[in-house]
Amino acid sequence: MARRTFLDWPVIRQLRGADPTGRGTAVTSERTRRTAPRTAAADGVTDSVCPYCAVGCAQRVAHQDGRVIQIEGSPDSPISRGRLCPKGAASEQLVSFSRRETTVRYRRAHGTEWEDLDLDTAMDMIADRFIAARRRSWQDEDEHGRPLKRTMGIASLGGATIDNEENYLIKKFFTAAGAIQIENQARI
């Protein structure tokens, strides 16, 4: 760093420059001037929506090398006008928090610990169990001979931060399979 001269004294700088009230350029240090926002290095910024409450605040998700590096409120939104609450502002941690699991965990019946299982095997086991549960608990008709065409052996409960498209497929497939106990946080 260059040696400071008399003219670099903040108060002198303030009086000399275009910032006589001392609230802008006059009071920035060399370090401040060199500091760039985290988002400056981003590969891209994606438009998103906050996943917490139902206000639907717009978010801008900055990412770099396939990783989310920052989430901010989008000033474009006519609803949120750039603002986020503590949860929305912390939502970058919903990507990076240390206790997040990124592999399948399996607990066998009567098991005392988690085990590893690969995703493909897990999916196949779930599909088999689904078919078996459906066979075991199928109800063709009620005691009066009226059609039921359903299974009471399968149930589902969804959060209300899963997408419309996801809800649609859950309802579509499970209903076609005869499962009726398909529920959501909206009941709670």
Next chain:
Amino acid sequence: MQDFANADLIVIEGSNMAEAHPVAFQWVIEAKKRGARVLHIDPRFTRTSANADRHIPIRAGTDIVLLGGVIRHLLENELYFAEYVRAYTNASTLISEEYGDPEDLDGLFSGYDPATSTYDTAHWAYAGDTEQVARGLPERDETLQHPRCVLQILRRHYARYTPEMVQNTCGISPEDFEHLATALVENSGRERTAVFAYALGWTQHQGGAQMIRTAAVLQLLLGNMGRPGGGVMALRGHATIQGSTDIPTLFHILPGYLPMPTVGEDDFAAYTRKIGMKEQKGFWADADVYAINLLKAWWGEHATAENDWGYHHLPKLTGAHGTYQTVMRMLEDGVDGYFLFGQNPAVGSANGRLQRLGMAHLRWMVVRDFSLIESATFWKDSPEIESGELRTEDIGTEVFFLPAANHTEKAGSFTQTQRLVQWRDQAVRPPGEARSDLEFMVDLGTRIREKLRDSTDPRDRAILDLTWDYPRDAHGEPDAEAVLAEINGRHLTGERAGEPLASFGEMADDGSTMGGCWIYAGVFADGVNQARRRTPGAEQEEIAPAWGWAWPANRRVLYNRASADPAGRPWSERKKLVWWDEEAGCWTGHDVPDFPLTKRPDDPGDPAQGGAAALAGTDAFTMQADGRGWLFAPTGLVDGPLPTHYESPESTVPNPLYTQQSNPTRVTFRSEDNLSSPGASAPGGAVYPYIFTTYRITEHHTAGGMSRSLPYLAELQPEMYCEVSPQLAEEVGLEPYGWATLISARSAIEAKVLVTERMTPLTIGERTIHQIGLPFHWGRGGTAMIQGDGANDLIGMNLDANTQIQNSKINSCTIIPGRRPQGAERGELVREYRRRAGLVDLEHLEVDGAAGAPGAGPDQTGAVHTVRGPEEAAAVPTEESTTKEMRNR
């Protein structure tokens, strides 16, 4: 949200908006800057109260008395918006002679059957010739004088809801009541509008749907529906909880609020006629078209006119099959497998202990979440393992934990609280084996279809014939836009084959179109994802029609025809929204008009045609079978056509109006693990003398799965606490920041003590009523950074009969200083208090696997007026039984 800024008065009741919806609250502040007044009515003084012009503390659960008092004030003093009420509401409609009011029947409406605890709603029907009533043309008395006209019924019904009744029931002074009533009157009418905002503080009651209805009745009388700065705003709590009811994962409805068929409904035409008849007024007359398009979207070429479009593939309901009924079924080993998609019932659902015990009865469960939540680890570290009630080795439940992609790692849409559909783009790929629920479902469906490919079993036909061919990207992720396009629908044949539907009006009944959710038709108009539109707010007018897409038809204010007078002119220049343009011969304005565009205000309507054509030019409520806003709801609710006050079952105050203490249709589950305090009904109620009410705080979200593991949020609000008044702390001997143990008839929990004047002891008659506030975000077990006892463990599975939603807002407990006992002693403490209260352990009755819940079943009587409209699930009529003591699930 932005429309709050247009209000002259904002009444927030049953919500702590500043804390639970902080970013939306900027519009309340905006309204204040423009001169609006803000009133907050809530048991607690909160951040919302701090920003309001006045906070009115209320005894939890007495909102119908308060608002009923305002209704009485309007009617007795002729202060309602007469021109609006005459033209747009059913005030003039005559009700059947069979109708009997609770005022005459000591708290019951006519038609009550004590054997089933249900009503025959036929008693509440409109009067008139059956065919005319079906056409939305019941008998009316335009002078509003006939004793059986709705306005006079309303007047008699609320006659005893006086300021004194309000004071002695709600604990609200006559001065506060006067302030509220006057503010509402002064800020309604041609020139001014008032809005109500509520949240779970209304919904989560046994009688919650009726609390919301009271606000709707009041707003209709004041002429505040369908107008800028008016309405009843549901402040919903989750990113797409609105979407989850529109495109539901709920047992009782199909997409677009079409009901799930019930047993015996084997005639497709009869099924659709029950939803809406061709001769009735308004858009529900085309219910058959909407149903055909849904079935066509699901079963494609296999859905034909000959097979009723695949209708017979749909499974049938036999009663209520809600999440709480399912838990009871689990406890009886009636459920094999359970899927949790981002949901944590071990913490988030009422009676947490039963939730966890139920899961221990499953054969297998699939938990899809970001981390190992309490519902994933109950077999290892739940409170029941700690107490010795369960042993890990004994639990036979296989658990698959599948890591989930978060909102930045997948594309898709959320529907927020004002029906606005907003699309998210994918920013990054999910890490490791994390996947979206979309990919999970497509993959699971594909595998099951593959495994069943050669099946000749007829029961597998519905799965094999399903349209299930979703395009995937290079990583195998299904294209969410393709799913949205299916929800929107498209033309299948003819010149426009393949083209997306522009609106539900393009849907046909001959199989030439399909669409998965009729109210969403138009979200993909012109092949463009309209939900992805992001024209900045600064570049648009305030209503911002080019940001996202609101169902239906990108309309931002429902029933906005009512923003103009009967002649089609805005009620005032100041409150102009939609109006009739005589020169152009159509409706126009700042919003998409909620009316047939070229129907003149003086159009008499054509009853011969039915549907939209039958609407008269003043029938502003286009989803109602008679085109009117309903002060009196002849159908749609199972516990009465008018809101009436009942005390919550655990309330310690006798009902001041009737000997009928509590809502006679309420649903509960008979089980020794789901007991209730008798409240004011028996001396044992004194063992649990305090009312507690649960709530949410800014820094956490629901059961904590998305907040208690995030370092910032965990640090901001690390501990479970209870809010008590200085007077209660003194009475019980609680130390600030010390520990307290709360004991209900279900469980005992511990919490840090926050002594605060924000809690106001209320004087009810000769007594002082203390209320305790409890946030419900904490739980024990799992891997969250912060843990604490769960408030939901204290709450019973006691449900509103309309919605099957639990009562979380008024339950009784006692509170003692110090921490709760550990291990088995915790349960012993709970049982000790039960014994003192004389609560007898009940054996719950066996489930009949095939029959499901018995009881009344679906409302078969009210076809003419049945509304399954775009309300939230909470207000949608139910198909289910409503037995007081549900003997079955």
